[in-house]
Amino acid sequence: MPLAAIIPAAKADVEVREMPAAPMEPGSVLLDTLFSEVCGTDVHLQQGRLEGVPYPLLPGHVSVGRVKQVADNGGKSPVRDVDGNLVSVGDVVTFLDVHETCGHCWYCLVARTSTRCPSRKVYGITYGADDGMLGGWCEEVYLKPGVKIIPLPKTLKPERLIAGGCALPTAIHAIDRAEIRLGDCVAVQGSGPVGLNAAILARLSGAQKVILLDTRENRLAVGKGLGIDETICLESSDKDHAADQVRALTGGRGVDVTIECTGAPPAVPAGMQMTRDGGRYVIVGHYTDGGTIPLNPHVDINRKHLEVRGCWGSDFSHFYRMVHVLDRFGDEVPGGGWDQIVSRTFGLGEMNEALAAVESGSLVKALVQPNA
Ligand SMILES: [Zn+2]
């Protein structure tokens, strides 16, 4: 029986359990898991900070694996990946963790924000362990019929794909929302995985200067290694002066675009203040509810003509482009690029330690290798 690391209930320790074999419905695919990851959302899931989570939970939303079995498709055409190729045993693939966005509802068709589709299901988050091996903290991952499969180019190592992990499509979405122009100055608040990815992508988008801010020196050091132009280490007591430090690096005006990747409410007014008049502010870090914060609508938004945009999750286009961004630019980012974001790889029996390390920020990115 395949082993999985399960969060039995909110606030409960992770346990390793045996999972029943995959049902292999027509059109389904079974993977041997190569890598999954621990992200901030997994910490929030363990702490019970998301609503409607079907515990016991098998986490791990973004994963990469090798095809172990492809089910017969019941007389219909065989299973193909999103590029139209047949899926075969031995292929190394990833898949969109978001499943069953309907394409028929008001959100999908009119608002064109499939991330808000009410039918949306997510591996490792809104599917529970009782639904099967639908999370990457498991020796096998079951791809239900219709899951969108993306082949990894032969030139892209699976380790690098998962070093980008779920943070990279989120950052690609944020960069789309940020509409960075060639020569812009960009500030990124927060140097966790989403912030580091956003900073890398801002450079690739042609920013003349990227400024990365965080309170944790170990994470900023990774940003420096990635060739980010300026890093600012904030003491917690120093947060009010973040905008002054950014303005000092931008001729007193502030940056053209700021991308918030902290999840900390006080970062929001500070981020507005470090953005120039007529600039753009993208909020992507508040995936879970961190609470409220006072801000001055006259000074921070209206008078300065600030454009504020939210950015929730990612869709298939971001996920698909992630694979090709990593394949094309993976070797061009300084200092080993994405590989450098990974701090440590954990086995299934070490997930409590992994969650604690991610929560404390003592490491940047934790990988899971269930078959190590
Ligand atoms: Zn829909």
Ligand SMILES: [Zn+2]
């Ligand atoms: Zn995630």
